[in-house]
Every structure is written in structure tokens, then in C-alpha cells.
Amino acid sequence: MKKNFILFFSLIFLLFPALFSISFPLSAKEKLLLWEAHHPEKAGKLFLAGSVHLGKKDLFPLDRRYDEVLAKSNEIVFEVYEEDESKKQELILEFIRKKAFYPPEKNLKQVMEEKDLLLLDNFYKGRGNMLFMQNGISRRPWLLVLELTMIIAQDLGLLGQYGFEEVFKKACKNMPARSLEKAYSQLSMLEGTDEKELCRIIINGVKDFSMQKKELENVILSFRTGDLTPLIQQEEKTAKKYPRFHKRLLLARNYDMAEKLAEYAGEKKSFFVLIGAMHFAGKGSILKLLEGKGFHIKQLEKTGEKGKITGEENDE
Secondary structure, eight states: OHHHHHHHHHHHHHHSOOOOOOSSOOOTTTEEEEEEEEOTTOSOEEEEEEEOSSBOGGGOSOBHHHHHHHHTOSEEEEEEOOSOHHHHHHHHHHHHHHHSBOOTTOOGGGTSOHHHHHHHHHHHHHTTOOOHHHHGGGBOHHHHHHHHHHHHHHHHTOBGGGSHHHHHHHHTTTSOEEEEEOHHHHHHHHHTSOHHHHHHHHHHHHHTHHHHHHHHHHHHHHHHHOOOHHHHHHHHHHHHHOHHHHIIIIIHHHHHHHHHHHHHTTSSSEEEEEEEGGGGOSTTSHHHHHHHTTOEEEEEEOOSSBOSOOSSTTOO
16 A cells, blocks of 8 residues: 555656746756745745655765755655554555445446557556456546556656655654645545546556656656756646646645645744655746745755765664
8 A cells, every 4th residue: 555655646756747947047967956945024944855756776865965954954844744654554545445446337438438448458468467357447547547657667666765755754753744735635636636637648658658657767867967957848748738637736736835834934943845846847836836925945056965865774
């Protein structure tokens, strides 16, 4: 079940890669996906870090700037954080049981064209699953989107243990933590997305599987280099092709998270905020929303030196 939870975040990277465009020029060789935000009338400070939710060991150690920022922070804020991991997994499992499968009288044949079902069946057969038409058609499209993303991530060797959430939970285990969202609510947003649009996401992904892998690779590449320019077209394309999905899974969540972060900034504390990098993309990004609330935002530079955050269990 933990794989399903991690998988949700990899989906976000697949469909909404990050790009932040601000009013001053950025040098890809000098900048990080890390911003400092403060409001002239608020006592707190926000350090906003773009996250890769699935990663590789060779992304680490992170630049020393992350250590410096964490040293200045009083609390860490995750998209999703539950102190009781077992309770969280129980809630997710219950959601899957209730929402992931059609009732006996319905299946994918009612929402997907026959030619697309055959394409999907052949895709699964090509990966060793010969029984998709027997048992797979009972799955709702949102679950198939997650499965497709899992396949892509596995092909690329991306692991949850090297995703930023897992790494920073280990590195900051003694720091107070907050959560912007609940895993249950995130799954609910995905489950409530228009099924026809989800089917288009699935079929387009299968038809151009190699391109989907390349797009996910580009997210990792943009984190390595700081060069986010190739990803803006991908974000715009997704917004155009899947507008309801884009609005529900990205824009609406950006608004809610920006509201909470603005409230946090009213406290006399500094917060290290770890959010999927795609949430810093485009006109409806968290950064733009905070700017609209009067926040001053500065993108931070690399030090060029390795820090202490290695992604291993002995992180301090």
C-alpha cells in the first residue's frame, strides 16, 4: 500500500512538471529549486523547496544550501505528513477498497472504446500480464493512471526512498512537522476527476510510452541542473489537453496551500516547506499566489558544495 501512496506523487510529476518564471533572469547553473519568501507585515518566513517525490541515490548529497536553510527553520511542512503512519495506510487502504473498483454491473467497457481497451490489453500483455481483460477492466481509470505511473517509475529506476519526502523525514526527524494536505483527500481529488479525461490520459500514455518516460526523466534532470525551460511547454500542454485534471489536481490545491502558508507566515517562526516542484509552475503557482498576497520572493543560489543530506539513514 505504501507503493500506492508514493505512486500518487509520481503521477503529479509525470503530468505537471515544474517551472517557475519570475520577473528577474535566473541562471540555471547557479539556482536551486529553493525560494525564500517573506511578507513585510508578517513575522514569519517561508523557505519553499521544490520536491522530487521519487528519486535516485545519485541526486544526493544535496547542496549545502539546504543545510543552511534547515538550520534557520523552526518547523518543516510537508504536502502530506502523518505522525501515525499505520493509521494513514489504513485510511488509504480503506479508500482503495471502496473507490478503486466498479460494481459488478459496470466496468471499463462502459467508459472506454473497444479499440482503446484492446490497446491497453496489448500493453499489459507486453509486460507479462495476460489477464487484463479478465480482471483489469473492473478497475476504475484513476487506479489505472496510478498503475501506469508505477510502471514508468520502475522502468526508470526511481525509488520512493530517495524521494524528498522520505529523505527529509529522516534528516529532520527531530524537527516539528506540519501537513498541508491529507493523503486521503489527495486520492479523493484524483478519484473525482472526470473518467473520460482520465481514460484519455491512460491511452495517450500507452500510445507514447517512451515520451512519458522522457517527461518524467526531464523532471529529475531539471532538479539536477536547475534548467526548467524545457518543462514549461509540458505544463502548458497538460493544461490544454487535460483542463479539468489540471484545475482539480494542481490549481485548486495551489490555492489551498498558498492560503495555509500565508497563515503560517503570521507566526514568529521560519518554516521549511517541501512541496512537489510542479506547484511552483505557471500563472497559478504557489509562488505567484503568494506574490499576489504581498510576499517578496527570492530564489536561492547553489553553494556548489555538498551538504549533509545524503538520503541515508544516518542523516542528521
